[in-house]
Amino acid sequence: MIEIKPVKNIDAAVSIPGSKSFTHRILIASALSDGLCSIANMLESEDTLLTLSTLKQMGVKTGKDKEKLIIHGTGGALKSPGKEIHLGNSGTSMRLMAAVAALGDGASVLTGTERMKQRPIGDLLEGLEQMGISAKSLNNNGCPPIEIKGKNIKGGTVNLKCAVSSQYLSAVLLIAPYTMQGLEINVIQGPVSRPYIDMTIDIMNKFGINVKRQGYEKFQVQGKQVYKSGNYTVEPDASNAGYFWAAAAVTGGRVKVRDISAGSSQGDLNLLKCFENMGCQVAREKDGITLSGRPLKAIDVDMADIPDMVPTLGVVAAFAKGTTIIRNVAHLKAKECDRLSAVAAELSKMGIDAKCTDDELIIKGGNPNGAEIETYDDHRIAMCFAVAGLKVPGVYIKNEECVNKSFPSFWNVFEQLYL
Numbered sequence: 001m002i003e004i005k006p007v008k009n010i011d012a013a014v015s016i017p018g019s020k021s022f023t024h025r026i027l028i029a030s031a032l033s034d035g036l037c038s039i040a041n042m043l044e045s046e047d048t049l050l051t052l053s054t055l056k057q058m059g060v061k062t063g064k065d066k067e068k069l070i071i072h073g074t075g076g077a078l079k080s081p082g083k084e085i086h087l088g089n090s091g092t093s094m095r096l097m098a099a100v101a102a103l104g105d106g107a108s109v110l111t112g113t114e115r116m117k118q119r120p121i122g123d124l125l126e127g128l129e130q131m132g133i134s135a136k137s138l139n140n141n142g143c144p145p146i147e148i149k150g151k152n153i154k155g156g157t158v159n160l161k162c163a164v165s166s167q168y169l170s171a172v173l174l175i176a177p178y179t180m181q182g183l184e185i186n187v188i189q190g191p192v193s194r195p196y197i198d199m200t201i202d203i204m205n206k207f208g209i210n211v212k213r214q215g216y217e218k219f220q221v222q223g224k225q226v227y228k229s230g231n232y233t234v235e236p237d238a239s240n241a242g243y244f245w246a247a248a249a250v251t252g253g254r255v256k257v258r259d260i261s262a263g264s265s266q267g268d269l270n271l272l273k274c275f276e277n278m279g280c281q282v283a284r285e286k287d288g289i290t291l292s293g294r295p296l297k298a299i300d301v302d303m304a305d306i307p308d309m310v311p312t313l314g315v316v317a318a319f320a321k322g323t324t325i326i327r328n329v330a331h332l333k334a335k336e337c338d339r340l341s342a343v344a345a346e347l348s349k350m351g352i353d354a355k356c357t358d359d360e361l362i363i364k365g366g367n368p369n370g371a372e373i374e375t376y377d378d379h380r381i382a383m384c385f386a387v388a389g390l391k392v393p394g395v396y397i398k399n400e401e402c403v404n405k406s407f408p409s410f411w412n413v414f415e416q417l418y419l
């Protein structure tokens, strides 16, 4: 357990490690590419290392060139690992690698933590089956462990439900170039978390693959193609930058996150718009983005597209004047923990009137008190409640090492707020 000490007059500039979502995608596209790829500034965290080690177990060779990771592309010819693959509680690894495993030469079994065994994947398995892949939930409950058997994937038309997770669509898109007939994907529910689909297509384009699309409803990719190898640099993680802008918002200070660009396809940058609507000032510059805190007022906001920023905004809302309503976020119940209940419970411990419905979080701003915060083994709960402790004495974060999932250096960067 770690105690967070309050701090006044924050005026800091911080650097954030590479994006988790881009790292997963670049690792996969590189592994399936036609030659040598180099990756600079990749995120080395629990989750991204799970994706990398799974690729290695599927026969992908890697090396190092100074700080860069080198990946020898396989052209899409993967071998099946021959033993169960553990993907921890990394939903992105589980969903994306479920599709990639179909390129293996035999069966692959993917599993994870007890929580992962409760996180749904059935709609993706149905989609994979429509492409001619055998995809089974081994406990017949639409959750991991799963068994995938593919090889020469037929492709064709897939009707995909993406009301629970956009990762199902990203997964199917990423292997679409490796199908025989190409793929036409019709999204028949959702999608939630839409910017992650744009990020997937962004990476596919950078690796030389064209995706035809009609909004978020229909996607077409030609078959029998291979990703082009090249050199890639991972941009800083916008979701993890959010905690540092939140620190400025809550304390009335100023924090610059270096090297993050307002033009990025990372949807979580839209958290900044929420903070502006709450009264903060944002300067989007060439070398980074700075947020200056001001007196906060409540907002009414739809966060379906940026689920990972809900806990962050929830904590900031506890310090705002009025009642904040965060709408259309049912998918938060299927994350590392049930994040709607977790945020409401921990804010309540801090003396804040906070409650959730099936798809909303409702927070009445006030004067939070200190508390021992339960983190539910969820990195984002640990990081966003740490922000509250910058303003309120007596905030303790339990199991603080759970930040390793996406941001192992979080506590070191956090300390820079005290300099």
Ligand SMILES: O=C(O)C1=C[C@@H](OP(=O)(O)O)[C@@H](O)[C@H](O)C1
Pocket (backbone or CB within 6 Å): 020, 021, 022, 024, 091, 092, 164, 165, 166, 167, 170, 192, 193, 196, 307, 308, 331
């Ligand atoms: O594709 C991705 O990289 C992600 C998609 C989102 O999940 P959902 O689409 O399940 O909401 C997000 O919560 C997760 O952290 C990363």
Ligand SMILES: C=C(OP(=O)(O)O)C(=O)O
Pocket (backbone or CB within 6 Å): 047, 089, 090, 091, 092, 093, 308, 335, 336, 380, 406
């Ligand atoms: C939901 C998250 O990750 P994943 O789905 O990859 O476990 C997250 O990082 O907040």
